Amino acid sequence: MTTDTLSDPANPLRDPRDRRLPRIAGPCGVVIFGVTGDLARKKLMPAVYDLANRGLLPPGFSLVGFARRDWADQDFAKIVHDAVMEHSRTPFREEVWRQLAQGFRFVPGDFSDDVAFGQLRDTIEELDRERGTAGNHAFYLSIPPRFFPDVIGQLKEHGLAEMQAGSWRRVVVEKPFGHDLASAQELNAIVSEVFPPESVFRIDHYLGKETVQNILALRFANQLFEPIWNSNYVDHVQITMAEDIGIGGRAGYYDGIGAARDVIQNHLLQLMALISMEEPVSFEARSLRIEKQKILTSVRHPARLDLHTARGQYTSGWAGGEKVKGFLDEDDIPRTSKTETFAAIKLEIDTRRWAGVPFYLRHGKRLGRRVTEVAVVFKRAPHLPFTQTATEELGENALVIRVQPDEGVTVRFGSKVPGTAMEIRDVNMDFAYGGAFVESSPEAYERLILDVLLGDPPLFPQHEEVELSWRILDPILDYWAAEDTKPQAYEAGTWGPESAEEMLARDGRTWRRP
Amino acid sequence: MGIELTNTNASKIASALLTERRKAGSPAMGMVMTFVVVTDEGDHYEALRAARDVSREHPSRVLGVIRGSGRGPARLDADVEMGEGGSQVLLRMSGELAKHPESVVLPLLLPDSPVVCWWPGKAPQDPQQDPLGSLAQRRITDTAALARGRTSAMVTQAHNYADDNTDLSWTRLTPWRALLAAALDQYPARVRGGQVAAEKSNPSADLLVAWLSKRLKVPIDRVTSKGPGITSVSLMTGGGEINISRPDGRLAQFSIPNAPNRPVALKRRDLAELLAEELRRLDPDDIYQETVTTLCRIADKNGIRRTQAAKKAARAPQATAAVSISDATLIAGKATQRERRAAAADTKGTSSAAKKTSAKRNARKRSATKRTSAKATGKS
Numbered sequence: 001m002t003t004d005t006l007s008d009p010a011n012p013l014r015d016p017r018d019r020r021l022p023r024i025a026g027p028c029g030v031v032i033f034g035v036t037g038d039l040a041r042k043k044l045m046p047a048v049y050d051l052a053n054r055g056l057l058p059p060g061f062s063l064v065g066f067a068r069r070d071w072a073d074q075d076f077a078k079i080v081h082d083a084v085m086e087h088s089r090t091p092f093r094e095e096v097w098r099q100l101a102q103g104f105r106f107v108p109g110d111f112s113d114d115v116a117f118g119q120l121r122d123t124i125e126e127l128d129r130e131r132g133t134a135g136n137h138a139f140y141l142s143i144p145p146r147f148f149p150d151v152i153g154q155l156k157e158h159g160l161a162e163m164q165a166g167s168w169r170r171v172v173v174e175k176p177f178g179h180d181l182a183s184a185q186e187l188n189a190i191v192s193e194v195f196p197p198e199s200v201f202r203i204d205h206y207l208g209k210e211t212v213q214n215i216l217a218l219r220f221a222n223q224l225f226e227p228i229w230n231s232n233y234v235d236h237v238q239i240t241m242a243e244d245i246g247i248g249g250r251a252g253y254y255d256g257i258g259a260a261r262d263v264i265q266n267h268l269l270q271l272m273a274l275i276s277m278e279e280p281v282s283f284e285a286r287s288l289r290i291e292k293q294k295i296l297t298s299v300r301h302p303a304r305l306d307l308h309t310a311r312g313q314y315t316s317g318w319a320g321g322e323k324v325k326g327f328l329d330e331d332d333i334p335r336t337s338k339t340e341t342f343a344a345i346k347l348e349i350d351t352r353r354w355a356g357v358p359f360y361l362r363h364g365k366r367l368g369r370r371v372t373e374v375a376v377v378f379k380r381a382p383h384l385p386f387t388q389t390a391t392e393e394l395g396e397n398a399l400v401i402r403v404q405p406d407e408g409v410t411v412r413f414g415s416k417v418p419g420t421a422m423e424i425r426d427v428n429m430d431f432a433y434g435g436a437f438v439e440s441s442p443e444a445y446e447r448l449i450l451d452v453l454l455g456d457p458p459l460f461p462q463h464e465e466v467e468l469s470w471r472i473l474d475p476i477l478d479y480w481a482a483e484d485t486k487p488q489a490y491e492a493g494t495w496g497p498e499s500a501e502e503m504l505a506r507d508g509r510t511w512r513r514p
Numbered sequence: 515m516g517i518e519l520t521n522t523n524a525s526k527i528a529s530a531l532l533t534e535r536r537k538a539g540s541p542a543m544g545m546v547m548t549f550v551v552v553t554d555e556g557d558h559y560e561a562l563r564a565a566r567d568v569s570r571e572h573p574s575r576v577l578g579v580i581r582g583s584g585r586g587p588a589r590l591d592a593d594v595e596m597g598e599g600g601s602q603v604l605l606r607m608s609g610e611l612a613k614h615p616e617s618v619v620l621p622l623l624l625p626d627s628p629v630v631c632w633w634p635g636k637a638p639q640d641p642q643q644d645p646l647g648s649l650a651q652r653r654i655t656d657t658a659a660l661a662r663g664r665t666s667a668m669v670t671q672a673h674n675y676a677d678d679n680t681d682l683s684w685t686r687l688t689p690w691r692a693l694l695a696a697a698l699d700q701y702p703a704r705v706r707g708g709q710v711a712a713e714k715s716n717p718s719a720d721l722l723v724a725w726l727s728k729r730l731k732v733p734i735d736r737v738t739s740k741g742p743g744i745t746s747v748s749l750m751t752g753g754g755e756i757n758i759s760r761p762d763g764r765l766a767q768f769s770i771p772n773a774p775n776r777p778v779a780l781k782r783r784d785l786a787e788l789l790a791e792e793l794r795r796l797d798p799d800d801i802y803q804e805t806v807t808t809l810c811r812i813a814d815k816n817g818i819r820r821t822q823a824a825k826k827a828a829r830a831p832q833a834t835a836a837v838s839i840s841d842a843t844l845i846a847g848k849a850t851q852r853e854r855r856a857a858a859a860d861t862k863g864t865s866s867a868a869k870k871t872s873a874k875r876n877a878r879k880r881s882a883t884k885r886t887s888a889k890a891t892g893k894s
Contacts, residue, residue, distance in 0.1 A: 010702055011695060011698045011699055011702060012698070012705075012729045012730050012731075013691070013694055013695040013698050013726075013729050013730070014695050014698075014699075015729075015801060017800045017801060018691075018800075018801040019795060020685075020688045020691070020791065020795075020799070020801075021688065021691060021692050021695055022688075022692050024692055024693075024695075024696045024699075026696075026699060026700065027700055027773075052779065053779070055689050055692060055693075055779070055780070058696060058700075059693075059696070059768040059776040059777075059778040060768075060773075060774070060776040093764075093779065093781065094764075095764040095765035095777075095779040095781065096779040096781075098765060098777055098779075099765065099776075099777045099778055099779045102776075102777065129774070130774055131774060131776060132700075132773035132774050132776065134700075408544075430541075431544050432541075432544055
């Protein structure tokens with residue numbers, strides 16, 4: 001992570017003590033497949049600009065677009081320009097644009113088009129000559145997974161994946177990494193046939209978020225929390241990711257995938273791993289991965305999946321003051337769809353630290369509000385020297401890590417109500433991360449793209465983790481598929497179906513209202 | 515918005531801060547430091563706005579200190595405000611109080627968290643000895659903000675370097691340094707010599723020369739150009755020249771041997787961005803220390819010497835804000851450093867209480883010397 005490991009130790013201008021010098025990637029370029037997609041326009045292109053604006057991209061950085069459009073380089077530049085103007089976080093500056101714009105290239109073509117990939121190879125070679133990208137290129141696959149075999153195969157066939165000595169080729173793939181264990185393994189087989197594991201970067205943008213990284217700081221940099229971070233004190237953990245929007249324009253992708261595959265498999269299980277893992281021996285990618293894998297390996301399912309999982313589908317209703325459509329009324333969703341838009345599952349972790357502590361994970365669309373948080377709920381005090389009436393309003397202590405929006409940490413505990421009588425009530429102690437940052441705090445994609453260019457992998461899940469996550473989710477998905485019923489309906493704008501409430505009520509608990 | 519207090523004191527200000535917080539609904543306050551900005555009536559708006567911007571990344575209590583005329587009765591006025599990220603207090607001091615700003619600032623510091631002191635304009639020659647500076651864990655000066663005598667002001671700061679002193683001229687260099695380091699990453703060759711071109715009297719350029727010559731162990735020439743700021747840096751290697759030139763202060767040309775020329779955006783950053791970088795780490799900057807040591811050596815070699823009178827003049831530390839830094843300060847800085855070294859040797863092993871009393875005694879002596887020295891320089 002420090003500058004000394006990244007650069008030639010012989011470089012006299014580098015010094016590990018010099019912590020002002022930012023990490024600038026070496027000469028390189030990025031090729032984006034699927035530049036016309038939402039992700040590319042809203043996230044990738046603005047992130048590239050923001051990185052350049054902050055002086056973190058190397059001189060000569062080049063961006064190549066590949067899509068089935070009849071565009072020239074200038075047309076592509078125009079698209080990037082518009083995307084940057086609309087979505088970048090840092091102010092637009094002409095000189096930054098000029099630095100970037102000279103490195104834009106566009107290659108029109110189909111994923112099965114040999115001529116186009118030949119042209120791509122020529123373009124990359126030309127960039128190496130003209131812009132000094134030195135043979136270092138990352139291929140960003142911002143495309144549906146069904147096209148992966150084509151693209152990866154073409155990259156191999158045209159020699160684009162071959163690394164010359166002293167240069168690198170990397171491939172970046174977005175979630176979902178498959179739709180079950182078998183497909184994930186298949187996908188991995190395709191990618192790993194062409195690229196070695198350390199050259200494959202699976203982007204889970206959640207892991208690039210400051211708050212998620214802060215979980216590690218909170219847990220391992222403090223003495224305060226570690227002693228209570230176990231089953232002696234923790235009653236249960238709730239991990240919630242709620243969205244207030246519906247599926248919008250993602251109907252084609254979403255139908256058949258559903259909430260569990262879309263979010264629980266990656267984001268929520270990763271959050272769970274970070275919250276529950278043991279202390280890694282160091283913050284190197286390998287050590288972090290080992291600890292996460294240990295946790296994912298020791299996850300146990302509840303014996304009765306019917307009682308401890310829930311799924312739902314939103315119906316039309318009023319959400320946030322607007323009348324919204326139900327899932328089955330959304331465009332391009334068949335009326336008979338059994339895809340769930342809400343999923344909640346209970347998991348247990350068979351380790352000494354967590355034995356008997358349930359982890360409740362839930363995710364849904366069109367819920368009450370947009371929020372992602374991890375709530376560690378503590379046991380009640382074993383003995384209360386107060387009367388029953390004094391503690392009637394006292395709940396359980398909780399430590400809540402708010403991931404988005406309004407990033408921060410909340411601690412919830414009992415406090416005396418001012419007055420002569422002894423009465424105890426819950427209060428919140430709040431810590432808020434700074435809201436709009438001056439310059440430093442990078443957006444998740446910026447951080448991740450920079451890490452790809454630097455070849456720094458701590459935040460990227462490797463295929464073992466992905467496969468372990470599927471091993472956890474597959475039995476539940478299979479059970480739901482075997483049940484072959486429609487998910488329970490819930491009205492848009494509420495906190496999910498009744499079965500989710502019942503699922504916790506069985507354990508004598510309730511969901512937090514986030 | 516905010517509470518205006520006239521003819522007040524520190525405890526009234528503290529309770530106004532509490533009232534303001536309650537009024538805002540007792541929001542979560544994740545304030546991580548107290549940021550003292552020592553400024554004057556003319557510049558305070560700019561400086562405090564930058565401090566406020568920086569509060570978003572480093573939530574802090576900002577204390578703006580404006581020291582007015584030393585005449586008349588002691589008087590303290592304050593504006594108290596809650597802002598995004600933290601609270602802000604503007605303190606106007608006049609009369610005798612103008613000489614004792616630390617008495618107001620000390621009770622308003624956040625408990626336990628670090629204190630940063632920033633002089634956006636004129637700064638004391640030895641910030642660590644300044645009554646406000648001595649409260650702080652980090653002292654930030656900005657020699658480039660001075661109207662005249664920037665070069666010598668930088669050398670003075672260099673001579674008086676103490677752990678946790680820093681100058682924004684150094685912060686301004688980070689993008690240049692990053693790019694130069696990247697150039698040597700890309701073209702790792704032994705550098706045989708180099709050149710820095712910048713406008714006349716540019717402290718950043720002097721620091722860059724010092725840093726390069728220290729790190730590369732070769733002489734680096736300093737040439738004058740029309741500016742703005744640093745306009746070009748070149749390093750000679752056996753295989754050719756590494757050159758970064760930025761004629762317009764925004765877009766640079768980056769060239770290294772055996773590779774095409776490339777444009778790189780290299781803008782001059784604004785105050786808030788510089789401060790944000792500065793506040794990210796509050797531990798001593800070892801590389802800056804090495805660099806200022808080299809800078810002193812270079813200044814010595816270039817034979818920058820001044821008369822005895824000037825030496826005396828400059829020895830008077832700037833307890834009040836209104837002392838301009840002239841070229842005469844150059845040698846003075848050195849003198850003070852020598853003194854300090856001697857003093858450090860003396861006080862080794864003595865208790866901090868003893869140090870404090872001696873500091874007080876020195877302060878009294880200083881203000882006495884100051885009056886005479888003002889005469890000696892005769893407003894040169």
